[in-house]
Amino acid sequence: MQAFEYVAATSVTQAVSLLKERGEQARVLSGGTDLLVQLKEGRRYASLLIDIKPIPEVNELSYSPETGLRIGAAVPCFHLSNQAAIRQAYPGLIDAVALIGGVQIQGRATLGGNLSNASPAADSIPALIVHHAVCDIAGPAGRRELAVERFCTAPGKNALDVGEFLVAIRVPPPPAHFGAAYLRFIPRNEMDIAVVGAAASVTLNKQGDIILSGRIALGAVAPTPLLAEEAGAALAGRPADAEMIEQVARIAQHAARPITDMRGTAAQRKHLAYVLTRRVLEHAIERARTTT
Amino acid sequence: MSGENQSVEQPTYRVVGTRPIRPDGVDKVTGRAIFGADVRLSGMLYGRVLRSPHAHARIKSIDTSAAEALPGVKAVITGRDFPDPQNKVAASGEGTVNLRSLAHNCIARDKVLYFGHAVAAVAATTPNLAEEALKLIRVEYEPLPVVLDVLEAMRPDAPLLHEDLRTNEMGQRSERPSNVANHTRHERGDVEKAFAEAAVVVEREFRTSMVHQGYIEPQNGTVLWNADGQISVWCSTQAPFDERSQIAEILDVPVSKIKLTPAEIGGGFGGKLSVYLEPLAAMLSKKAGHKPVQMVMNRAEVLAATGPTSGSCIRVKMGADRNGCIVAAQAWMAYEAGAFPGSPVDAGAGVIFAPYRIPNVRIDAYDVVVNKPRAGAYRAPGGTNAAFASESVIDELAEQLGIDPLEFRILNGAKEGDRRADGPVYRRIGFIEAAQAAQAHPHYSAPLAPSRLDPTGKNPAIKRGRGVAAGFWFNWGGKSSAWASLNPDGTVSLIEGSPDIGGSRASIAMQLAESLGVRFEDVKPAVVDTDSVGYNDATGGSRVTFGTGWVAYRLGQKLKQQLKERAALLWDVSPEQVQVEAGMFSCNGHRITIQELAAKMHETGGPIVAGDTFESEEYGPGFGVHIVDLEVDTETGKVQILRYTAAQDVGRAIHPSYVEGQLQGGVAQGIGWALNEEYVYDADGHLLNASFLDYRIPTALDLPMIDTVLVEVPNPGHPYGVRGVGETPIVPPAGAVANAIYHATGVRMTTLPMSPARILEALGKV
Numbered sequence A: 001m002q003a004f005e006y007v008a009a010t011s012v013t014q015a016v017s018l019l020k021e022r023g024e025q026a027r028v029l030s031g032g033t034d035l036l037v038q039l040k041e042g043r044r045y046a047s048l049l050i051d052i053k054p055i056p057e058v059n060e061l062s063y064s065p066e067t068g069l070r071i072g073a074a075v076p077c078f079h080l081s082n083q084a085a086i087r088q089a090y091p092g093l094i095d096a097v098a099l100i101g102g103v104q105i106q107g108r109a110t111l112g113g114n115l116s117n118a119s120p121a122a123d124s125i126p127a128l129i130v131h132h133a134v135c136d137i138a139g140p141a142g143r144r145e146l147a148v149e150r151f152c153t154a155p156g157k158n159a160l161d162v163g164e165f166l167v168a169i170r171v172p173p174p175p176a177h178f179g180a181a182y183l184r185f186i187p188r189n190e191m192d193i194a195v196v197g198a199a200a201s202v203t204l205n206k207q208g209d210i211i212l213s214g215r216i217a218l219g220a221v222a223p224t225p226l227l228a229e230e231a232g233a234a235l236a237g238r239p240a241d242a243e244m245i246e247q248v249a250r251i252a253q254h255a256a257r258p259i260t261d262m263r264g265t266a267a268q269r270k271h272l273a274y275v276l277t278r279r280v281l282e283h284a285i286e287r288a289r290t291t292t
Numbered sequence B: 001m002s003g004e005n006q007s008v009e010q011p012t013y014r015v016v017g018t019r020p021i022r023p024d025g026v027d028k029v030t031g032r033a034i035f036g037a038d039v040r041l042s043g044m045l046y047g048r049v050l051r052s053p054h055a056h057a058r059i060k061s062i063d064t065s066a067a068e069a070l071p072g073v074k075a076v077i078t079g080r081d082f083p084d085p086q087n088k089v090a091a092s093g094e095g096t097v098n099l100r101s102l103a104h105n106c107i108a109r110d111k112v113l114y115f116g117h118a119v120a121a122v123a124a125t126t127p128n129l130a131e132e133a134l135k136l137i138r139v140e141y142e143p144l145p146v147v148l149d150v151l152e153a154m155r156p157d158a159p160l161l162h163e164d165l166r167t168n169e170m171g172q173r174s175e176r177p178s179n180v181a182n183h184t185r186h187e188r189g190d191v192e193k194a195f196a197e198a199a200v201v202v203e204r205e206f207r208t209s210m211v212h213q214g215y216i217e218p219q220n221g222t223v224l225w226n227a228d229g230q231i232s233v234w235c236s237t238q239a240p241f242d243e244r245s246q247i248a249e250i251l252d253v254p255v256s257k258i259k260l261t262p263a264e265i266g267g268g269f270g271g272k273l274s275v276y277l278e279p280l281a282a283m284l285s286k287k288a289g290h291k292p293v294q295m296v297m298n299r300a301e302v303l304a305a306t307g308p309t310s311g312s313c314i315r316v317k318m319g320a321d322r323n324g325c326i327v328a329a330q331a332w333m334a335y336e337a338g339a340f341p342g343s344p345v346d347a348g349a350g351v352i353f354a355p356y357r358i359p360n361v362r363i364d365a366y367d368v369v370v371n372k373p374r375a376g377a378y379r380a381p382g383g384t385n386a387a388f389a390s391e392s393v394i395d396e397l398a399e400q401l402g403i404d405p406l407e408f409r410i411l412n413g414a415k416e417g418d419r420r421a422d423g424p425v426y427r428r429i430g431f432i433e434a435a436q437a438a439q440a441h442p443h444y445s446a447p448l449a450p451s452r453l454d455p456t457g458k459n460p461a462i463k464r465g466r467g468v469a470a471g472f473w474f475n476w477g478g479k480s481s482a483w484a485s486l487n488p489d490g491t492v493s494l495i496e497g498s499p500d501i502g503g504s505r506a507s508i509a510m511q512l513a514e515s516l517g518v519r520f521e522d523v524k525p526a527v528v529d530t531d532s533v534g535y536n537d538a539t540g541g542s543r544v545t546f547g548t549g550w551v552a553y554r555l556g557q558k559l560k561q562q563l564k565e566r567a568a569l570l571w572d573v574s575p576e577q578v579q580v581e582a583g584m585f586s587c588n589g590h591r592i593t594i595q596e597l598a599a600k601m602h603e604t605g606g607p608i609v610a611g612d613t614f615e616s617e618e619y620g621p622g623f624g625v626h627i628v629d630l631e632v633d634t635e636t637g638k639v640q641i642l643r644y645t646a647a648q649d650v651g652r653a654i655h656p657s658y659v660e661g662q663l664q665g666g667v668a669q670g671i672g673w674a675l676n677e678e679y680v681y682d683a684d685g686h687l688l689n690a691s692f693l694d695y696r697i698p699t700a701l702d703l704p705m706i707d708t709v710l711v712e713v714p715n716p717g718h719p720y721g722v723r724g725v726g727e728t729p730i731v732p733p734a735g736a737v738a739n740a741i742y743h744a745t746g747v748r749m750t751t752l753p754m755s756p757a758r759i760l761e762a763l764g765k766v
């Protein structure tokens, strides 16, 4: 492991100016559960780590039924699962957060880090996408927003420009009769990176038999987490029944463009995209029916 | 659920069969135990290894000058710094090792033979500096064609790993060089005729992948090559004396110059019988001006460059008559030895049909080199691959004959006087008893619902099945030496040389306590360095509780004899007149305890000490029969183990908790091997999954509680009836799981691991 400098940034402005000054040489440090491992194994190099945890704004977690959820980029995952109101409103996100590592990792790992690390298999990203989450980004030119589904650009690469970093993730409040879920497939029951991940969200009519709108997102089947737009579009206005679920799952499967690697074969992933979409959609509908 | 204990006959013991707390327990759970990587010496340097990025290449040149020039670097070595040992064979665990192969495996000379093969090493003042220095070493390679698969390596046109390797073809040396190091055949009766007459014949081909032991503690070595030529080694090893010899040969120094101290060991399972780092650390120490050097592998190095066990291709054909008697069995077995000859294929040939009485047999066994790490021993080496194949075929035979699979195994089960397929005749064994215990266990008759709904609650996609399989291991006696000395308070210090990897300090101390007639708590065992005790064979081959236990028993008898003499002296009688009962010595109304005798030892003739060394060939083999219930998610291919019961003839369980632990541990590893563990290489021979993230051993969430049934058929060759127990339990699981998957899904899996992707393929889902 190579030696690096460490700065504990105390303001957004300070972090931005350091990032701008040091360019590619600098990396943001949040929980460090990805970054420190990567540095140690020589998979990433950095001469400067900018710790954003001392910046007050990136540590804020707020939720209200009117404005929704705002998750500071340095908020550890366990804070989310800890709050009943958040668990209730964002079930898909909570499914994903509960899967990231174990108790110790969740005490340190952040959603900001999970997203910025831009792994195609990151568990929280498909869930954030189906919850319509948006990135709040600070940079030399001020603030900008970007939908989560447009944030990752390639494995390990994101849409942040030099000098920019992620301040928070904003998730809009769910509409009435909304449900969401996330499921991943791993060969064991713990310790694995998703072979495929699938998230679904639906908004039902009052009777709970017609889907008004919905989203499907997949992980580990493309270079980035994938919003399966055609599958989502195929949900709108359809009865929430087995035939629809089967069709949408096939459309999602079609959108998957997986590769073969040591974690799974392309054929297996393609098949799992179908199976998991079916299962996760079923689950999201179930949840939508039980919320008011 | 807890374990059970079924004993054929139960003599009354005071210590044997109880469950005291192990002497090393507190240090281990509080983190005070000193493992190899905890050793700290003043002025210690840190060594790191440069490893080959190629699976097969000629080394054209190595330039270490830039690394040597880096401040803080104290020594850089390559293969050229080492003498070249002869093709000489030495003992290693239950097997043997060719010292030249071993030396070339520790550090490459002209060629690298697998991804991760050591090429150079550096010692520096910090680990980070050593790591940085590695990047400054320039190695010029000429890449060579790579051969990874055992069948491809056997083809006459395959790329050759060793130009000088000839096949030992049943005793004849082949003309042409080959990757096939050895071909052995065991034959009895007339298999062709028997197959022609059989009512049912099943024949299948099985493949298994290379897998690793997965011990938690990585290899490490700390070495001081002193200015006076004395070499001190601290390391994690199962075989202090064998490794001492290996280091002596590789460095070309007399064995007496080396003192090896076995540190506490964090698992070995056969993987710590030969040296990797120690000779390098020694050479670095010498070159750095006699400074101590510590080397510790990381997990990627452990997986890529230590001694996993062979992948294999096994073809099995078995036939039975109408009555369900197996009439013939044939096996063709080819095992990957990795980069140097020495796969456990011959042991596999001994295991493959061992539980059964079979009149006509032919077994062909091939040892084949490929561009993968040199195979080491792994718990019942070669046995799991073999039993996976034979137990799958036996299950199929039973099914075709319409006989219950356990009944079929009992019907054909080997007994005392039967001859094992590869030769020897069995003495008293407990296969039938173990199979009957499994049959009688409530698990075997418990109802099992055939399927379950998937997580959506709509689809009966999850299928359940039950499977059984048997397994065998030879066990081993080996040589052990130990000392015992009586303390003035009546306690005993026990000095042994068998590294404790499974609770053996306790099991050995218990046997001494039983033999002498003292409490377990009165025996203080210590595992010491190679200068401080006589020779001991490795902790391997399930031999320590048997072999070192024998010595402990004899030490107890020797001490007791001396105590009788002391009592006789006090009472002025002859020693033969003194009676002993549970630590109480008596004669003609006189009575004296061991404690009282110990307190008087200096008045009655001085210290009371016994030393002994012993080897017994009468280790009895072990047999196990396992039952597993599992479910298969037929849409994802994932297998979940629901219930597992392992019955085994354990001879006599000295400390039942540790025997149960051995059974449970073997099963856990066997299930990992069955379901997800495998070395994944790309076409060029790069290991892709050299981490515990992607080399998937089971986690606590993947296994149910594993129930055990300890069947005690005492081994007549041991004073307490001990048989080895540690290896047998890893033999049946892969076959049992495969059979259960078949009963759940109707599909016979013939490749390990039976990973979700493979199951989906077999089910025709992808």
Ligand SMILES: Cc1cc2nc3c(=O)[nH]c(=O)nc-3n(C[C@H](O)[C@H](O)[C@H](O)COP(=O)(O)OP(=O)(O)OC[C@H]3O[C@@H](n4cnc5c(N)ncnc54)[C@H](O)[C@@H]3O)c2cc1C
Pocket: A027, A028, A029, A030, A031, A032, A033, A034, A035, A036, A037, A052, A073, A074, A099, A100, A101, A102, A105, A108, A109, A110, A111, A112, A113, A114, A115, A116, A117, A121, A122, A123, A124, A160, A164, A165, A166, A167, A192, A193
């Ligand atoms: C044992 C273990 C188990 C794990 N299990 C899982 C799992 O099940 N599922 C899963 O998805 N992941 C898992 N992970 C990966 C990791 O924990 C998560 O991705 C985590 O959410 C990363 O968050 P972090 O705060 O630790 O990120 P860090 O390591 O601090 O950062 C990750 C990357 O993002 C960059 N970054 C961080 N914050 C910002 C920001 N605000 N703006 C710009 N860039 C930023 C960093 O520079 C770095 O490149 C596991 C890791 C470990 C060690």
